[in-house]
Amino acid sequence: MTGPATIFDRPNTYIGKPEPRADAARLLQGRGRYVDDLNLPRMVHAAFVRSPHAHARIRAIDVTEARAAPGVLAVYTGADIAAEVTPYVGTLTHMAGLRSAPQYPLAVDVARWQGEPLVMVVARSRAQAEDACDLIDADLEELEAVCDQETALSPDSPLIHEEFGSNLAWERLVEAGDVDTAFAAPGVTVVERTFRFGRHTGVTLESRGTVCDYDPSENQLTMYYSGQAPHMMQVILSKHLGLPEEDVRVISNDVGGSFGIKIHTYGDEIAAAVAARMLRRPVKFIADRMESFMTDIHARDHVVTARIGVTAEGNIVGIDMDDLTGIGPFSMYPRTSAIECNQVLNLTGAPYALQNYRARGRVVFQNKMLMCQYRAVGHPIAMAVADGLLEEAGRAIGMDPVALRKKNLMADDSYPRQSASGMKLDDLSHQKAITKLTEIMDYDALRTDQAEARKRGVYRGIGLVSMVEVTNPSPMFYGIGGAPIASQDGATARLDAGGALHVASSITEQGQGTNAILAQIAAGVFGVPIDRVRVTTGDTRNVPYGGGTWASRGAGIGGEAMLQAAHALRDQVLEVAGTLLQTTPEALDIRDGNVVDAGTGAERMTLADLARTVYYRGNELPSDTKPELIATRHYRVTDFPFVFTNGAMAAHVEVDIETGFVKVLHFWAVEDCGRVINPMLVDEQVRGGVVQGIGGALYEECLYSPEGQLLNTTMADYIVPMAAEMPDITVAHIETPSKTSVLGAKGAGEAGTGGAPAAILNAVNDALSPLGASLWQMPMTPQRVLTALSEG
Amino acid sequence: MKAPDFDYCRPGTLAEALSLLAGADGEAQPLAGGQSLMPMMNFRVAAPEILVDLAGIPELRGIARQGDMLRIGAMTTYRELQDDPALQAVPLIAMALPHIAHDAVRNRGTIGGSLALADAAAEMPALMMTLNAVIELAGPDGPREVPATEFFLGYYETACEPDELLVAVRVPVAQPGEVFGFHELVQRHGDYAMAGVAIRATGVAPIAGLAVGFFGVSDRALRVPAFEEALTGTDGSEAAIAAALPKLDAIEFEGDTKISAETRRHYAGVALKRALKEMLA
Amino acid sequence: MTRDARITLTVNGEEISAVVAVRTNLVDFLRHDVGLTGSHVGCEHGVCGACTLELNGKAVRGCLTLAVQADGGTVTTVEGLADSGRSDALRAAFTRRNALQCGFCTPGMLASALSYIERGGSDDRQAIRDHISGNYCRCTGYQSVVDAISDVIREGDGA
Structure with a gap:
């Protein structure tokens, strides 16, 4: 796409600068506005009785005592809530064959996972609501649970939804070329491994929560929402509570982390809205940490058996894989729980010039918490499978993993092109990225150090990954399948009478710096100092209609809309200025809050003077000049289903072979997210993503008993990465702007989480290889490392 | 909640x-x-x-040197211990303190609370056993004393009766020539140990007067006399440790969601080896 | 003995007297009774560190302290640290280093960092990492937080 050439070389551009976030001042003084900070008049509090069993028939629930408990206003069973809403089904038409059953906010007849809400208690305080929950007697008949996805499809497995006849939710086969023939060719070495990826979850520090307020005088439902997609929630509430969309307002103020956790339909949050309407007053629900572990969506949970074929010269001839993933008892609404598996099939091997590819995916129901889209959907699986196999193949044929990658990565001048799985790719830089990576990490020196260390009985490993990341999705992601999820975003830029720029956008802020980059783009493109920009996001009533923040789309899509809106406003202002100054708009520019002579930079008038003239003294303007200093623009990606980014990462680890502990010594990430708007924000977001990826690779797992009981529901038992064990992380960039927009920005939010697990897996296996041991299961816990060593 | x-x-x-x-x-x-x-x-x-709430009781406060003993009031926080110069006389506690949770927890957590709770993975019970400390209790029938080695009875179970309070612990101060070792295996700094060990010895070449307290291995902190005897008189070499380790059969090692009982047993040996190595270095 | 208690304490320099349910913990009291919502609740079992605040001059977990236990005491929250200027250098460094994203861990992180700095902690990166390892941050990679704390220590040393 072409655009105004002057945008990036303007004297007052902020694009590309490490501009500190304006929001930081507020957050550092304890003046954030998170959902639980709200205290509305007459507000009451919700708590839930949840199923203690993974699978149980509800015989009877006695709420008599709870209703009479101190402070209790209402007690609602599943049937009470069901009477107020229509059920939802997590399917999309473009995910052919995907099936799921109707779901209500609270279990009605059967509870299908431990933690599914059964009864809602509303009381004057959360403590009183919990007291009353303890008084509720639920008579449950425990049913046989389906927990292990590897047996869920066997004919003798119990069924979660009898009407489907099996526990299969979805399956897909992708085939390109002829893997079998390629693998059977002479001289081809085929390596097969089975990978296991444990369940983990987002552990946002601010747990899920909502305050729902209902005003009967206007039939107005307002949801204060700790989430990522306000307009999506507006539609969901409207549709399932039977309210006109315009009577539902969703407001997202500060959000204490989301990572994909807070973008789904959770029964307890919908029930809070229902209760607010029934009680005609604000209802607050804040998940406690146990509820978070039990009921925030879980992620991953894959068993993948995969093969790679490689010639003696190091040419990869193909990849063949079978992914089996458990998603819980329903497909999550509205994004579905098949997207992750679909991504695995789409992305495995996508950096490499593969001719032959076969990938089968099966998505199965089980009696565990629902699995759905969490940061880097499918990426850690796809990258670990492809690059894990690649490094194992390198060991098999005696070829260095960097050389093997360079030989097989797509050439930087070969785009546009497709991956073997059919993904349209453009503007990628795999070869540059791996070259830069090996430079910044000093790859050869690390290999020398590794050899020295081994002589001392110290087992260090170096592991790499070359990766793609799905960003800037088009309507092909969700909208095409009927989901009420906007793929476009809008931005408004408005010049106020004082010369300040007010901008509003449909993308949302969860800490990644959305508001900051909107201000940077708007200030630079329009021409005011950044401290004259004010940003509004996260309110369906006050921002343009759009998708919000997910799939690393904020900068690329919302940023482009902001650029276009700021540019359009600039055109408006310059037209008025031309009239007032009796010159052409082309002879003028806006810099530093002033209209200036484009050639000399000499100030002609201040923006405040111009705006005051337009707003106050319209009599000085020709009658055909509109008194309008506001512009809104929307943007969507049109030429590609997704805009892919690429990166290359490396981990340096030391494995204590006596204890199985893995220490990450250092980590490097080279990221090509197109145009970098704010390197400081991008760098730490990449680091945060890497640390989340290290968590998935080494620590984090939702552990279930065979009966479907979640065993680790505290932060002492479910361990997340903390500062002491994390390495310093070196981040470097390659900038290949996307041609799909003027801004040229692609997403960067998920690369670290998508790539780090593969790099860590490879590094651990590199460390273990002299001992004849290897490990293909995440997280790579000390116990698993020791077991691998004992089997090695 | x-x-x-x-x-x-x-x-x-x-x-x-x-x-x-x-x-x-x-x-x-x-x-x-x-x-x-x-x-x-x-x-x-x-x-x-x-x-x-025991916070207002003066009798439970204070750190005082009493001859060869350091008397530590039950309500003494880890932070107060850390900051008190008297702690230099009990280097084993000083070695262990940085491993106990984190700053904000150490600022409120007390030695008496830890001993009375008797979490099997906590450091303090094992330290007190290793140091042969004496636990002072008070009850309706007056005060009594229980050696730390006899105080811990099982999962969160101690010799302290429901109507008694732990008043103080008296810890022998280090004698000339006495050496100490401490090591715990944790995946993350400040976590409860997956296995940990505290060591005291009156001599090192050969090892004499040995006490070894284990924590995070079973239902309580414990010492294994047969194991201590087996190591006493040796040079503490890997071979000597290997020869003594079978005596840990006396411990009922427990598995959990993170590691098996067998791995925990292995970890106990690793922690011991590392603590001893550092102590003898 | 009572299930409610009147407590009087000094919060950010202001004397507060209130009747609280004795089961109310300090951070809930500050957030919902006093209206100081800067301190956050992340886990309610003392692991995440989001509720870390200062009681009687020491960093504590607000979720593991009852409000009634703070009776007669002095509390400083993130709001007080800002108003008094004590967190000025740290806030500047956190901003400059982008040591926060969603901001939910930030009040606890600041309290922990300040206690480390004010007790003369060194600028050794691992020592800083060990000290803040009781404060969970899901957004940053911790590196920028370590950078910011290290900056403040070095600036304080005149470096």
Whole structure:
């Protein structure tokens, strides 16, 4: 796409600068506005009785005592809530064959996972609501649970939804070329491994929560929402509570982390809205940490058996894989729980010039918490499978993993092109990225150090990954399948009478710096100092209609809309200025809050003077000049289903072979997210993503008993990465702007989480290889490392 | 989650506290630093009727040198211990303190609370056993003393009766020539140990007067006399350790969601080896 | 003995007197009774560190302390640290280094960092990492937080 050439070389551009976030001042003084900070008049509090069993028939629930408990206003069973809403089904038409059953906010007849809400208690305080929950007697008949996805499809497995006849939710086969023939060719070495990826979850520090307020005088439902997609929630509430969309307002103020956790339909949050309407007053629900572990969506949970074929010269001839993933008892609404598996099939091997590819995916129901889209959907699986196999193949044929990658990565001048799985790719830089990576990490020196260390009985490993990341999705992601999820975003830029720029956008802020980059783009493109920009996001009533923040789309899509809106406003202002100054708009520019002579930079008038003239003294303007200093623009990606980014990462680890502990010594990430708007924000977001990826690779797992009981529901038992064990992380960039927009920005939010697990897996296996041991299961816990060593 | 409701009282003397406990018919729960009790209450796994806050009782405070013993009041926080110059006389505690949780927890967590709770993975019980400390209790029938080696009876179970309070612990100060070792295996700094060991010896070449306390291995902190005997008189070499390790059969090692019982047994040996190596270096 | 208690304490320099349910913990009291919502609740079992605040001059977990235990005490929250200027250098460094994203861990992180700095902690990166390892941050990679704390220590040393 072409655009105004002057945008990036303007004297007052902020694009590309490490501009500190304006929001930081507020957050550092304890003046954030998170959902639980709200205290509305007459507000009451919700708590839930949840199923203690993974699978149980509800015989009877006695709420008599709870209703009479101190402070209790209402007690609602599943049937009470069901009477107020229509059920939802997590399917999309473009995910052919995907099936799921109707779901209500609270279990009605059967509870299908431990933690599914059964009864809602509303009381004057959360403590009183919990007291009353303890008084509720639920008579449950425990049913046989389906927990292990590897047996869920066997004919003798119990069924979660009898009407489907099996526990299969979805399956897909992708085939390109002829893997079998390629693998059977002479001289081809085929390596097969089975990978296991444990369940983990987002552990946002601010747990899920909502305050729902209902005003009967206007039939107005307002949801204060700790989430990522306000307009999506507006539609969901409207549709399932039977309210006109315009009577539902969703407001997202500060959000204490989301990572994909807070973008789904959770029964307890919908029930809070229902209760607010029934009680005609604000209802607050804040998940406690146990509820978070039990009921925030879980992620991953894959068993993948995969093969790679490689010639003696190091040419990869193909990849063949079978992914089996458990998603819980329903497909999550509205994004579905098949997207992750679909991504695995789409992305495995996508950096490499593969001719032959076969990938089968099966998505199965089980009696565990629902699995759905969490940061880097499918990426850690796809990258670990492809690059894990690649490094194992390198060991098999005696070829260095960097050389093997360079030989097989797509050439930087070969785009546009497709991956073997059919993904349209453009503007990628795999070869540059791996070259830069090996430079910044000093790859050869690390290999020398590794050899020295081994002589001392110290087992260090170096592991790499070359990766793609799905960003800037088009309507092909969700909208095409009927989901009420906007793929476009809008931005408004408005010049106020004082010369300040007010901008509003449909993308949302969860800490990644959305508001900051909107201000940077708007200030630079329009021409005011950044401290004259004010940003509004996260309110369906006050921002343009759009998708919000997910799939690393904020900068690329919302940023482009902001650029276009700021540019359009600039055109408006310059037209008025031309009239007032009796010159052409082309002879003028806006810099530093002033209209200036484009050639000399000499100030002609201040923006405040111009705006005051337009707003106050319209009599000085020709009658055909509109008194309008506001512009809104929307943007969507049109030429590609997704805009892919690429990166290359490396981990340096030391494995204590006596204890199985893995220490990450250092980590490097080279990221090509197109145009970098704010390197400081991008760098730490990449680091945060890497640390989340290290968590998935080494620590984090939702552990279930065979009966479907979640065993680790505290932060002492479910361990997340903390500062002491994390390495310093070196981040470097390659900038290949996307041609799909003027801004040229692609997403960067998920690369670290998508790539780090593969790099860590490879590094651990590199460390273990002299001992004849290897490990293909995440997280790579000390116990698993020791077991691998004992089997090695 | 929010704690269930309870009555709260804050007695100003030990006698008053004891009488509250005596009158509560087992329904009262003493509150020390609260760093373990409060989470249990917040999870509603502990639901005491009456919480007896010990913070206002002068008899439970203070660190005092009494001859060859350091007497540490039950309500002494880890932070107060860390900051007190008298602690230099008990280097083993000083070695262990940085490994106990984190700063904000050490600022409120107390030595008495940790001993009375008797979490099997906590450091303090094992330290007290290793040091042959003496635990002072007070109850309706007056004060009594229990050697630390006889105090810990099982999962969160001690010799302290429900109507008694742990008043203080008396810890022998280090003697000339005495050496100490400490090592714990944790995946993350400040976590409860997956296995840990505290060591005291009066001599090192050969090892003499050896005491080894294990924690995070079984249902309680413990010492294994046969194991200590087996290592005593040796040079503490890997071979000597290997020869002694079978004596740990006396421990019922426990597995959990992270590691198997067998791995925990292995870890106990690794922790011991590392602590000893550092101690002898 | 009572299930409610009147407590009087000094919060950010202001004397507060209130009747609280004795089961109310300090951070809930500050957030919902006093209206100081800067301190956050992340886990309610003392692990995440989001509720870390200062009681009687020491960093504590607000979720593991009852409000009634703070009776007669002095509390300083993130709001007070800002108003008094004590967190000025740290806030500047956190801003400059982008040591926060969603901001939910930030009040606890600041309290922990300040206690480390004010007790003369060194600028050794691992020592800083060990000290803040009781404060969970899901957004940053911790590196920028370590950078910011290290900056403040070095600036304080006149470096």
